Amino acid sequence: MRGIQITEYVKGPSELTVTTIPDPTPSPTQYLISIQASATNFFDILQISNKNQNQPPLPFLSGDEFSGIILSVPSSISAPKFRVGDRVFGASQGGYATKICVSEASLRPVPEGWSFSGAAGLFITAPTAYGGLVTRAGIKEGDWVLVHAAAGGVGLAAVQIAKAFGATVIATAGTARKFEVAKSYGADHLIDYNDATWPAKVKALTPNGRGVDIVFDPVGLIDLSTKCTRWNGRLVVVGFAAGNIERLPLNKVLLKNISVLGVHWGAYRIHEPEVIDGVWEGIFKLIREGKFRGTVFTDREFVGLEKVPEALESLSRRGTWGKVVVKVPQEGQTKL
Numbered sequence: 001m002r003g004i005q006i007t008e009y010v011k012g013p014s015e016l017t018v019t020t021i022p023d024p025t026p027s028p029t030q031y032l033i034s035i036q037a038s039a040t041n042f043f044d045i046l047q048i049s050n051k052n053q054n055q056p057p058l059p060f061l062s063g064d065e066f067s068g069i070i071l072s073v074p075s076s077i078s079a080p081k082f083r084v085g086d087r088v089f090g091a092s093q094g095g096y097a098t099k100i101c102v103s104e105a106s107l108r109p110v111p112e113g114w115s116f117s118g119a120a121g122l123f124i125t126a127p128t129a130y131g132g133l134v135t136r137a138g139i140k141e142g143d144w145v146l147v148h149a150a151a152g153g154v155g156l157a158a159v160q161i162a163k164a165f166g167a168t169v170i171a172t173a174g175t176a177r178k179f180e181v182a183k184s185y186g187a188d189h190l191i192d193y194n195d196a197t198w199p200a201k202v203k204a205l206t207p208n209g210r211g212v213d214i215v216f217d218p219v220g221l222i223d224l225s226t227k228c229t230r231w232n233g234r235l236v237v238v239g240f241a242a243g244n245i246e247r248l249p250l251n252k253v254l255l256k257n258i259s260v261l262g263v264h265w266g267a268y269r270i271h272e273p274e275v276i277d278g279v280w281e282g283i284f285k286l287i288r289e290g291k292f293r294g295t296v297f298t299d300r301e302f303v304g305l306e307k308v309p310e311a312l313e314s315l316s317r318r319g320t321w322g323k324v325v326v327k328v329p330q331e332g333q334t335k336l
């Protein structure tokens with residue numbers, strides 16, 4: 001098969017190369033999958049240069065999120081959930097390759113009518129947004145929700161989920177193109193958070209200037225967001241895309257009677273696995289109802305594993321929106 005193997009750490013994506021390596025052998029509990037599309041994540045960039053929190057031992061195959069077709073089912077599972085030929089998406093180390101071996105817990109079926117590209121970027125963003133807004137913050141109809149970095153991967157998922165639950169969404173972003181995208185996914189109000197007065201502007205949009213009920217924050221803007229959060233509001237800590245881990249003076253939490261909630265979707269598998277299927281059922285219901293669609297970045301197309309470096313560099317330059325996905329034609333296949 002072909003893949004991006006890391007034998008020694010690199011400085012950045014431009015140093016990545018695609019090589020031919022032996023096909024992986026699935027363990028008795030794993031499926032073998034032919035990858036059709038790989039989705040990029042910022043942590044892929046950290047991992048190739050030894051900067052991620054959890055590093056696999058060298059050598060390793062780079063990448064994580066993917067979609068593809070089942071080539072073989074686990075030999076030790078009597079009633080496997082998927083069959084040979086099924087279309088699936090998931091996440092596991094080695095997503096930048098033409099084949100991957102994955103356990104059942106890391107796979108979901110590609111929703112009916114969805115492309116491989118659309119499904120490739122679903123495994124992390126959708127449940128993170130659903131877990132944050134629904135499981136953690138208890139979103140309900142009529143809520144006002146502030147979604148930061150609304151045109152990013154998790155941001156666009158959060159906009160759609162908040163709208164599906166009957167909320168009014170105030171979206172922040174940094175460029176006109178990203179406003180356009182957030183609006184096209186349902187955001188009601190758009191605020192440029194490069195303008196330092198954004199908290200006052202958010203507050204002014206809400207009924208009687210009371211502030212928002214929920215803040216969904218993948219950027220690191222919790223402290224400033226307390227200025228436009230209402231009494232009893234909930235602020236969901238999703239990530240720190242701006243690069244700094246925030247500190248928050250707790251008097252603000254007390255004075256406004258607010259709750260600051262974390263969401264760490266990947267760790268549900270360890271601490272609360274019983275929640276996972278319910279979250280996915282909720283997401284698939286929204287998809288069936290036409291309330292949640294794929295968020296693939298379409299301003300440019302990336303075809304072939306050789307385009308992974310370019311895709312990762314575009315992602316790191318902050319010029320993309322949604323999920324940046326690379327189509328992965330199989331050997332001998334010229335088109336997808």
Ligand SMILES: NC(=O)c1ccc[n+]([C@@H]2O[C@H](COP(=O)([O-])OP(=O)(O)OC[C@H]3O[C@@H](n4cnc5c(N)ncnc54)[C@H](OP(=O)(O)O)[C@@H]3O)[C@@H](O)[C@H]2O)c1
Pocket residue numbers: 042124125128149150151152153154155172173174175178218219237238239240241242243263264265266315318320321322323
């Ligand atoms: N808690 C969890 O379980 C979980 C799961 C998935 C992801 N995350 C985290 O959530 C964050 C967002 O993930 P994502 O997949 O949505 O990423 P993404 O698609 O790259 O979007 C991040 C957005 O953050 C905004 N941003 C603001 N300041 C930035 C800066 N200094 N550098 C880069 N971007 C900046 C950008 O939007 P503008 O250009 O409009 O500002 C960008 O579109 C990451 O920190 C990720 O690690 C957490």
